[in-house]
Structures are given as C-alpha cells and as structure tokens.
Amino acid sequence: MTTEQNLKALVREKYAEVAQQSHAHNIVTACGCGPACGDALMAEDYSQLQGYAAEADLGLGCGLPTQFAHIKAGDTVIDLGSGAGNDAFVARAEVGPTGKVIGIDFTEAMIAKARTNADKLGFNNVEFRYGDIEQMPLNDNVADVVVSNCVLNLVPNKAQVISEIHRVLKPSGHFSISDIVLEGELPQDLRQVAELYAGCVSGAVQKDDYLGMIQKAGFENITVQKQKAIHLPDELLLEYITPDALKAFRESGLGILSVTVYAEKPAAEAADTVAFRMAQAADLEEVKKLLSSVGLPTEDLNPALPNFLLAFVNGALAGTAGVEVTGEVGLLRSVAVSDSYRNYGIARRLVADLTKQVRLQGVKSLYLITTTADRYFEKQDFMTVKRDEVPVEVAQSTQFSGLCPSSAVVMKKEIGKPKIKLNELATASSCCSPSSGCC
C-alpha cells in the first residue's frame, strides 16, 4: 500500500469505530478517540437548526458550512464526507421536497448509518453514496452547492478533491466548506499534542496553501466566512511542553484554525456568435485588412466586392470568401479566416453558402488557385486540374495570370447540380398513430 492508501485506511478504520458511537460519547471521549476529527472544541451547536436530526449528529464537525452555503429550494447539494448525515439533513430542510441532497463517504459504517437515518426520517430525496471524494461518484456539472464539514483535512490529496468539486459543480455553482487549517508551522511536539487532543491536525495544511489550492483550481470570490482559533488549554500543553515553550507558543501567533470557506465556480463562458452577410462596398477596407493579415492579395479586388460573403464574430470581421463570376465559371478567392477563429468551420460555411449563391447566378464550375490549402479544399470536393484545362475566363483573371506563382495548385469543383439529401421513407408508425387513420 502507498502512504496515501495507508492514511486512508487509518481514517476509514477510525470513522468505522466512531460510527458506532453516539454524539455524547464522542464529545466525552474526544481526547481519547485518537485522530477522529471534530469535537467539543470545534463542533457547532446544530440542535436549533431546521432539519437537525440528533441521530445524525456525531459531534464530528468543525464549523457550520450550511450557514454560508446560500442553499435555495430546489437545489442539488453535495455533502462531502457526509458521516451519519448531519449536514445533509440540514441541507435537506433548505432544498425542500423539490431539491436533492447527495452525501458521499468512504466509510461503509457511516454510509449505513446515514441511510438508516434517512429511512427513519422518510426522505426520498437524500441519498448517501459510497465513494472517495478524490474521485467522486458523480457526473460533471450536477451540483448547485457543495458543502463539507471537517473532511478535507483528512484527505491526502486536497488539490484533487478541490478539482473534483470544480468538476461536479454547475457553472456559477458554489461551495461552503468548514475545515481545519494551520497558521504558521507548529513545533512537532505541539502538533502531536494538538492531534491527540483535537484530531484533524496531522493532515491540516497552512491556511494560505489551502486558499491557494482553491484559487489554482479556478474558483472565484474566495472568502473566509468564519474563522475560529482552536484553543488548546495551558494545563494540557504544560503536560507536554515547558512553561517557556508555552509562553513562546502563545506569543508566536501560530495556531490551529477552524475556517469556513466559500468560493464560486465561474459562470460558463458565453459562446461567441458568428453572423454571415454579403459584403458591401463599405466593407472594403476591413476586408483588405483581413486579407493582408493572412498574406492574400488585395490589389485586384473589385471595390464593390460583388459575390463576397463575410463572417462576423461579435460584430467584428472574422472571415471572407469571394467568387469572381464570368458566365458559367467562377473563381473562388480570398478565402480567409482570422487567426483567432480558425478551426471553427467558418471557412467551410463561407464556401458552402457562397457556392449556393453563385449557383443561383448560373455558375456551373468553380475554380480556385492555392499554394497552401489544396488538402483543405480536397475535403470540400475540389479536384486538382492541369493549368491548361482552365477555361479562358479564369486564365485571364488578374489573380490567375499575374499574382499567383506557377507552382500554385489549380482546383475545380462542379457545382451546377445542387446537392440534395433524400430522407428515409416515413413508416406507418412514424407518420401516424394507428387510431388516427391518417396513413
């Protein structure tokens, strides 16, 4: 087993034991039950909260995450390390019958206890799933709110849990998590006393590192909603350290903190919208700018830009394509898309729409000349042809005769016949219901 697996096995073993005990027992034996997290020093009084279920309160929390979770009726709330369901049942009171609460825990005895509690309470919208919160048994973007009480400090890979929280939250969703963090490096002997006395300390990280991980995962509006110093009594500390060491500790500002942190997953980025329209003479300068930026010629452009189709992204020119029409022959030219909008299918759409447009004007063959994009146009059904096969109307165009090097590839596509798609024959069952008799 790796160190991480060992740590998790220890945590599971401890909480399997704790699951068999009552709140009163855990409070009384907080010092004695080893590294079980949460005790009288840290746990908040839940008893007055709506939704409070005494059987689910094992006194294992170190804050009150639902207090800052802004849970609304109908929300889906995930409770990480749900224990016997203490926070899940409080969240259930806030989401109401139209919402949903899912608790996740990797100690089977805790899951069993939480499910028994939910059954007794008769809730059908509170579910407890067995699983490791480093790999949550949840799809992406399912939660409005994530809460957790005194759990992340027990998890070896906190960054992984935070990234999982980001994954399961919907865009604009948020979390409220109570946890134990450290401020300053506690001397080893103090750390051991604290661990014996209060639990949760051995896996706790520095507050700044904790908040840094949240920021790195992409969360916004990160706020420490509540912070409470965990006070270790002098009498206890003096059993382990000298009075001078105690004095130095008290003056150092080092400490163990219970914090409740809130943060939001950013809203989904709004998709850019692409609009297409035929060019007008007033577009000439913008078109020239775009063509020049991608190295295409502009000197021979007809200033009226006939048969030029343009693509605009959020109002700014992002793509062009034009056809010089001579009778039944067209020369496709100036197919250009600005760097930021390549590979979104804009060029393909410009060429397809323009092809339809010039077909209506009687164009039957479309030619183009390219030095770089022959593979691309092959995929659009253009075929390479010899230069001497090019009709005189195209061969005489300025672009063809003057501007392109002789190494350029000439390509052709027959466009005289429109492309059509034949739909499947509708079957009786899909065209009507047996009773309607419409077939």
Ligand SMILES: C[S@@+](CC[C@H](N)C(=O)[O-])C[C@H]1O[C@@H](n2cnc3c(N)ncnc32)[C@H](O)[C@@H]1O
């Ligand atoms: C201190 S207790 C808190 C329980 C509950 N949140 C409460 O306040 O009553 C920690 C809980 O987290 C669970 N836990 C610890 N590490 C976990 C992990 N990696 N995945 C899932 N659950 C975990 C433990 O099994 C335990 O039930």
